[in-house]
Amino acid sequence: MKSCLFYSGILLLCLAVGLYVVCSLYLLRNPWILHKRKRLEFYCRHISHRGGSGEKIENTMEAFTHAVAVGTEMLEMDCHLTSDGYVVISHDNNLMRQTGYDKTVSSLRFQDLPLYEERLEVTFYVGHYSTGKDRKFVLLEDLFKKFPSMPMILEIKENNDLLIKKVSNLVKQYHRESFTVWASEESDIMAKCNEQNPSMPYMFTMKRGILLLLLFYTGLLPFVPLGESLLLFYLPSIINRTYIPEEAILKKRFVVYLLQKLTMRKSLFEHLIKRGLQVQLFVCNEESDMEAAFAVGATGVMSDYPTLLTNYIKKHPPPPPPSITQPR
Template identity: 40%
Template sequence: MAFLSVLLASFSSYAVTSLVLLHYPQLLHKPKTSRKIKHISHRGGAGENYENTLTAFAHAVKLGTDMLELDCHITKDKQVVVAHDPSLLRIAGIDALIKDLNYHQLPLIKTSLNIDFEPGKYFTGEEDETHRKIPLLKHVFESFPDVVVNIDVKQGGDELIEEIEKLITAHNREKSTIWGSFKEESSLKCYYQNPEVGRYFSLTGVLKLYLYFFTGLLPFISLKETHLEIPLYTSKETSHLSRRQQLILRLAKFLIIRPALFRHLNKRGIPTYAWVLNTESEFQLALDAGVNGIMTDYPSKLRNFFLNQCG
């Protein structure tokens, strides 16, 4: 009986301390510093221009986007290019891998390109080749020196990470670049390559984060990551699924959308960004959940949404 009383007292003390630190994390952790980011253009705005191109990035920057999200691969001649897929089949109609070609051999993007987060929709723009060229990361850094760039490190391993880091330091972008990978191993390699560059949570990192949160351990844990980027699912995206699948996703939505977690992280200087949202109802869902920034394929639509919010 005495043991049970001690156990209950210990648990109560732990729970109270955890709750206090959840609301006041600055008592234990020095807040990280990061820019205020609300408007994020996914692949530069894949619904309004050819994805991951200088034209798309320029359009988004003109609209006032706070961050350009993009993806990187490395070519045979060690050039870091901005492209989502390792293969050129989807974006260029060529059955070849980026890593097997030199940069000057890369083809132009197809005139009609599917939008990943808008099933059945395509972007079709001008045939002018200047709008369909796969760019180098250094061209992005040079063209938009004052805009935060969020890099998803794709296939390429150590070599790709090393080359990206060289470009970041050469352009003095340690404080205006976020990078990482959904793969834990690659994510950690990014950190050890240059811990001064902001890094988002890997998939494993996200799972650990939520485990810490639900068990009350999070307030006691030191976090090396600087940004949380999470998917938000809506009924529009799941309406075609079976009841069982919808139930699983509703459960996932319940577990993922935790405003208390987002508030805690925000107080620790770790912002939360939701992806990839393309409708006003999705934008509103994200804001109601308390995220800091929204990632979209339609930068014009998101800008107008924020303008209406201010109005």
């Protein structure tokens, strides 16, 4: 009797697991059954990293203007706050790498910010440098005025309530809530961003990205709602080739190989895209990397070389974007 109950229990467990697996796989391919598709007002395949820092000095007005002129569909940048309260575009808070001065953006008035170096190494393309006529730092507000309808990704680098509030106020002032993206790797910063302006789309943080992978591999992802609109992630094959990371763990070949296998999953990207999210892989500075990113299912590629990316897309046009307005 006991053995009969035991085997019956095993059979029921197997049936339950089998049913769960079937349901999970079905909903992974058909997520609209449980989730309403997100309707973003932008669909960007061409994203310029720091305004295209391989062709002009990063984050200058010349760089952003050049990227838009050659056909970029989205600008990516980082925000900091000066001591006199201006939101300035700069990747680093400490200005040593960019200007040669060991000062921070937050310790200087906007008018006292030094010029960029005349020749600046491209972070994600080691050994390559950019130059340009424009070496001045840019205000976020001036970018909003110059490119009123251009989608932008704004990464908040510091856990600074005033910075977040000022960025939010500028986005509202220039009516950009629907096509300006909150970005941060830190979950506590992102929580403050969403609280300050919940109308803006936002990306996965590092913790949320890890959770996304756990949900995907356990089969739970199709059952879980997602607030994010963008997944931004490294194309792992660039690590230790065009990009040399500071983290010691990422210098190990096995770790990078494992990262590639775990994250570059076409079925995961397809599921997110069917739910209305966009998947952008960075920073692709060679045609082979652009090809690899689109091949694995990315909706967009971020590059330091907007002209190269434009030419690649012209030669290898990706499928047309899904309709944003078409009802499901």
